[in-house]
Amino acid sequence: MSKIRTVLLFGDSNTHGTKPMHALSDLGRYDRSERWAGLLQGLLPQWHVIEEGHPGRTTLHDDPIEGPHRNGLKVLPALLDSHRPLDLVVIMLGTNDLKERFSVNAGDIALSVGRLVQEIRGSVAGPEGTAPQVLVIAPPPIIETGCLAEIFAGGAAKSHQLAKRMQAMAAREGVAFLDAGNLVEVSPIDGIHYGPEANPVLAEAIAEAITRHFP
Template sequence: MKTVLCYGDSLTWGYDAASLDRHPLKDRWPSVLQATLGGGIEVIAEGLNGRTTAFDDHLAGADRNGARMLPTILMTHAPIDLIIIMLGANDMKPWIHGNPVAAKQGVQRLVDIVRGHDYPFDWPAPQILIVAPPAVSRTENAEFKEMFAGGDEASKRLAPQYSALADEAGCGFFDAGSVAETTPLDGVHLDAENTRKIGQALAPIVRVMLEL
């Protein structure tokens, strides 16, 4: 049995901007990935609304710093064969940093944590697949428009930054924006169709990386 850990934010959690609730389990991209891959593999979703790559956000009642939480999550689900990291959208908030280079550095920190973690029982570190989230889009939603001010342009530069990092670090890479786009309802989240597209598109990449 192979284990795949999906480490992300509200796009992985399954936030639905239309209902202001959560997408049905079957529509969330980790579930679609699981269904597409079939048996012999377990796909675990670890999504948290507002999670950043490696930066603090003191406006929430949970720890949104992806780097600080990652060691605990690695131990919770070990042994892991592949970790899929799709983070960076929340880094585009101006009060976080709003800078794609800083987001790249945050993902680099996550890669270092995954590879440098002290795994028990001589378990090897998992392979890493870095996924750039779909770019923030323009919206008439006043709250999200201010929350992600400037994020539409900044987030377009995440994919090339992450691709370069993947090459440097020897990780897999996928640009989720090549198959999915954010909803104009808030400019950040995904409707059911687009979150499904990500799960479907990742399946062949996961098969290759895990030699399935």
């Protein structure tokens, strides 16, 4: 029998499975059988899929409004330790860095994801004290609309540069890359989260990428 490998999905609300928001008070989440992270487990029977999506998570910024616990770099070492040994970490972050309050460009966001990659590659959280492998996923471009439009003011234009910058960063770091913007679009309801039709498409593409890059 083949050994079961473990993959950690490290992301934000779109890994969490947050539904498009009509109002800031909306807390809807897709069921595990609907969200892409849950669907991924069914497509990868030889993998144990750990869902670690936190709404509002940034790459490495303390959020002055939503709280410092949204800082991905701060929580990553603890997650690597608590879930080791990990064969693979999938990073899909960067969307929340587009919030106007952070004032960062697409290049800096890609470098910030690169800092997370370096943290993983420098760890001993993989099998037998090695480092886990990494797959970086560039999130799809956003739309400034609905209840989140003001929070993400100015982010839409920058979001169209993310995939190119992240792909270059992944090449420099020597890790696998996938552009989710070639696969799915954000919902026109809030311009950030995915409609239900996007989940199976993303799950199948990520399953294919994992199978191809990490056979």
